[in-house]
Amino acid sequence: MNPVDKRRREFFGQAAAIAGAMIAPGLMLYEYAQAGDGAARPRAPGEPVNSKVRWGMLIDTTKCAPGCRDCVDACNRENGLPGTTRATDSQWIRKVDLKDLKTGKAVSLPVLCQHCAEPPCVDVCPTGASFKREDGIVLVDRHTCIGCRYCMMACPYKARSFVHENTTGQSPDVPRGKGCVESCTLCVHKVDKGGTPSCVEACAAAGHQAIVFGDLNDPSSEISKRVRAAATTQLRADLRTDNGVRYQGL
Amino acid sequence: METRSARRAFWTLLAAGGAVLAVALGAAHYMEVHGHAVTGMNNQVVWGLPHVFAIFLIVAASGALNVASIGSVFGESDYKPHAPLSVLLTVALLAGGLMVLVLDLGRPERLVVAATHYNFRSIFAWNMILYNGLFAICALYLWALLERRLGRFARPVGLAAFAWRVILTTGTGSIFGFLVARQAYASGVIAPLFIALSLAWGLAIFHLAQWGLARLAGREPMDAELHARVRRLLAIFVIAALYFVAVHHLTNLYWAKQVAFERFILVSGAPYPALFWAGYVVLGSLVPLVLLFHPRLSGARATAAASVLVALGALAFLYVFIVGGQAFPLEIFPGYEAASTFGDGRADGYSPSLPEFLLGLGGLAASFLIALAGARALPILAPAKVAIAAPAPAK
Numbered sequence: 243m244n245p246v247d248k249r250r251r252e253f254f255g256q257a258a259a260i261a262g263a264m265i266a267p268g269l270m271l272y273e274y275a276q277a278g279d280g281a282a283r284p285r286a287p288g289e290p291v292n293s294k295v296r297w298g299m300l301i302d303t304t305k306c307a308p309g310c311r312d313c314v315d316a317c318n319r320e321n322g323l324p325g326t327t328r329a330t331d332s333q334w335i336r337k338v339d340l341k342d343l344k345t346g347k348a349v350s351l352p353v354l355c356q357h358c359a360e361p362p363c364v365d366v367c368p369t370g371a372s373f374k375r376e377d378g379i380v381l382v383d384r385h386t387c388i389g390c391r392y393c394m395m396a397c398p399y400k401a402r403s404f405v406h407e408n409t410t411g412q413s414p415d416v417p418r419g420k421g422c423v424e425s426c427t428l429c430v431h432k433v434d435k436g437g438t439p440s441c442v443e444a445c446a447a448a449g450h451q452a453i454v455f456g457d458l459n460d461p462s463s464e465i466s467k468r469v470r471a472a473a474t475t476q477l478r479a480d481l482r483t484d485n486g487v488r489y490q491g492l
Numbered sequence: 493m494e495t496r497s498a499r500r501a502f503w504t505l506l507a508a509g510g511a512v513l514a515v516a517l518g519a520a521h522y523m524e525v526h527g528h529a530v531t532g533m534n535n536q537v538v539w540g541l542p543h544v545f546a547i548f549l550i551v552a553a554s555g556a557l558n559v560a561s562i563g564s565v566f567g568e569s570d571y572k573p574h575a576p577l578s579v580l581l582t583v584a585l586l587a588g589g590l591m592v593l594v595l596d597l598g599r600p601e602r603l604v605v606a607a608t609h610y611n612f613r614s615i616f617a618w619n620m621i622l623y624n625g626l627f628a629i630c631a632l633y634l635w636a637l638l639e640r641r642l643g644r645f646a647r648p649v650g651l652a653a654f655a656w657r658v659i660l661t662t663g664t665g666s667i668f669g670f671l672v673a674r675q676a677y678a679s680g681v682i683a684p685l686f687i688a689l690s691l692a693w694g695l696a697i698f699h700l701a702q703w704g705l706a707r708l709a710g711r712e713p714m715d716a717e718l719h720a721r722v723r724r725l726l727a728i729f730v731i732a733a734l735y736f737v738a739v740h741h742l743t744n745l746y747w748a749k750q751v752a753f754e755r756f757i758l759v760s761g762a763p764y765p766a767l768f769w770a771g772y773v774v775l776g777s778l779v780p781l782v783l784l785f786h787p788r789l790s791g792a793r794a795t796a797a798a799s800v801l802v803a804l805g806a807l808a809f810l811y812v813f814i815v816g817g818q819a820f821p822l823e824i825f826p827g828y829e830a831a832s833t834f835g836d837g838r839a840d841g842y843s844p845s846l847p848e849f850l851l852g853l854g855g856l857a858a859s860f861l862i863a864l865a866g867a868r869a870l871p872i873l874a875p876a877k878v879a880i881a882a883p884a885p886a887k
Contacts, residue, residue: 369610402535
C-alpha cells in the first residue's frame with residue numbers, strides 16, 4: 243500500500259471514530275429521552291409529532307372527591323371557557339356523579355374527551371376537521387370545521403361542545419370561534435412545550451392526585467406502570483374505540 | 493293558452509313563496525349573526541327542527557322520482573308523460589333540503605371548505621357527492637325527457653337516476669345508522685327504512701304537486717285509471733314504511749339494553765310518544781290509508797288530503813326520530829345512575845325557536861318556488877286528455 247493511501251486511510255478511520263464519539267452520546271440521550279419517565283418533553287418548532295408517544299390519562303375514581311370541581315375550574319381558566327353551565331355552554335370536562343343501581347355505591351369522576359385511538363368523531367367529520375395527531379391527541383381544526391355537529395352526534399361520551407354564541411375572554415393559546423365544535427385538547431399547547439394538562443395540575447394541587455398524565459407507549463412511565471398494576475376501565479369499552487383516558491375504581 | 497286568472501294565480505303563488513323564502517333567509521341571517529344560542533338547539537340536542545325539515549325534503553326528493561322510474565326503468569308507458577314533473581320535483585325538494593342543511597351549519601360561509609376537503613370515511617362527505625351527483629343526473633334526465641331527439645337516452649339515464657337515488661337514500665339513512673354509540677340509531681335497518689319512507693313521502697309530494705299544478709292550469713290532474721293505480725301505490729308505500737318502522741322498534745324491544753329507550757320514545761318521554769302514535773302512526777299513516785282505500789273516496793281531493801297527512805306524519809316521525817333520539821340520555825355508564833351539569837342521565841329538553849322553524853319553512857318554500865317556476869318554464873305537465881273550461885277557484 244502506498245504511504246499516502248495508508249495515511250488517508252488512517253485519517254478516515256480517526257475521523258469516523260471522533261465523529262462516532264461525538265454523535266453517540268447524542269443518540270444515547272435521544273434514546274433516553276424517548277424512553278424517559280413518560281412525562282411530556284418540549285417539541286422543537288417544526289418537529290413533527292410521532293406515534294412513538296401515546297398520550298393518555300388515568301383517572302383514579304377512588305381518589306376523586308365528590309363535589310370537588312378543581313379540574314373543571316382549571317380547564318375553564320386555562321382554555322378561556324366561560325365556566326357557566328347552561329345547555330348551550332361549552333364544557334370540555336365535567337364532573338359526573340354515579341350511583342351503582344344494584345349496590346348504591348357512589349362514585350364521582352371527571353369526563354372529558356377520551357382521545358380514542360379509533361375516534362368516531364374523526365370518522366364522521368365530512369371535512370377532516372376532526373383529526374387525531376400521531377401522539378393520540380384528538381383535536382378540531384378551527385379552520386376547516388363547518389359546524390355540522392355530526393361529530394357531536396357520533397361521540398359516545400358527549401365530550402364535544404358547540405360554540406353557540408360569540409366568545410369573550412379567549413386565551414391566546416386556545417383559539418375558539420362561534421359556529422365551530424370544540425373539546426378537550428389535552429392542553430396540547432402545554433404538552434407540546436413539555437407541560438401537563440391543567441386539570442392534572444389542579445387535581446395534584448388540591449392534594450387528590452386522582453389524575454395521572456403520561457405516555458401510554460412508554461413502559462417506564464407512571465401511567466403505564468399503574469395501568470399494568472391495577473384493573474382499569476375504558477368507558478364504553480364495547481365500542482372498541484381504545485380510549486386514551488382510563489378509569490380506575492369504576 | 494294560459495288564462496288571465498291562471499297567470500295571476502301563478503304570480504300570486506310565486507310572490508307568496510318568495511315572501512316565505514325571504515323571511516326564512518332573514519331568520520337564517522339572524523341565527524348566523526347571533527349564533528345557535530338563539531335556537532332551541534344545545535349541546536345535547538344538536539340537530540333540531542331545521543334537520544327535521546331538511547331530512548324530510550331530502551328523503552322525499554329521492555321518492556319524488558318514483559313516477560319517472562316506473563316509466564323509464566320499469567317500462568310502464570302510462571307513467572311516462574308524468575316523468576318530467578317527477579324529476580323536477582326531485583331537483584326542487586333536494587335543493588330546498590340542502591338549503592336548510594347548509595344554512596343551519598355553524599359556519600355556512602365555509603361551504604367551499606366542505607366542497608374542497610373530503611374525508612372519505614365520512615358518510616356525510618359521501619352524501620355531498622351523492623347529492624350533487626343526483627342534481628347532475630336529474631338535469632340530464634330532464635333534458636332526455638323533454639328533448640325529443642334525446643328520447644333514446646331517457647331509459648339509461650333513468651336507470652342511472654334510479655340506482656343513484658337508492659344509494660343516496662341509503663346514504664341519508666346511514667347518517668343515522670352509522671352512529672354506533674346512540675341507542676336511537678346504530679342500526680342497519682335504518683337505510684331500508686329510509687328508502688321505504690322516501691317512496692311514500694316522495695309520492696305524496698308528487699300527488700300534491702300534480703294536483704296543485706293541474707288546478708292552476710285548469711286541467712284534470714291525471715287520467716282516472718292511472719290515478720287509481722298511483723293511489724294504491726302510495727298506500728302500499730305507506731304500509732311498507734310502517735313495516736320497517738315496526739321492525740326497527742320490535743328489534744329494539746327484543747334487546748334488554750334498548751328497552752329503556754323504547755319506553756321513552758313510545759310511552760313515557762313526552763312529547764315524543766304522542767307525536768309518534770297520533771302524529772305518525774294514526775294521522776300520518778292509518779288515516780291516509782283509509783282515505784286511499786275507501787271506495788267512496790276515490791277522487792283527487794281525497795288523494796291530496798291523504799298526501800298532506802302523509803307529509804305531516806313524516807315531519808312528526810322525523811321529529812321523534814331526530815330530536816327524540818337525541819333527547820334520550822346517552823348511556824355512557826351502563827348499570828349506573830348518572831348526574832352532571834352536562835345533561836348526563838337525564839332526558840334533555842328542546843323547544844324549537846321561531847327562527848329555526850322559519851328556516852325549515854324556507855326549505856319548503858324554496859322547493860315550492862323551484863317546482864312552480866320549473867313547471868311554468870318547461871313543458872312539465874302531462875298533455876291534458878280532458879281540459880276543463882276554467883281553473884278551479886283558489887282556496
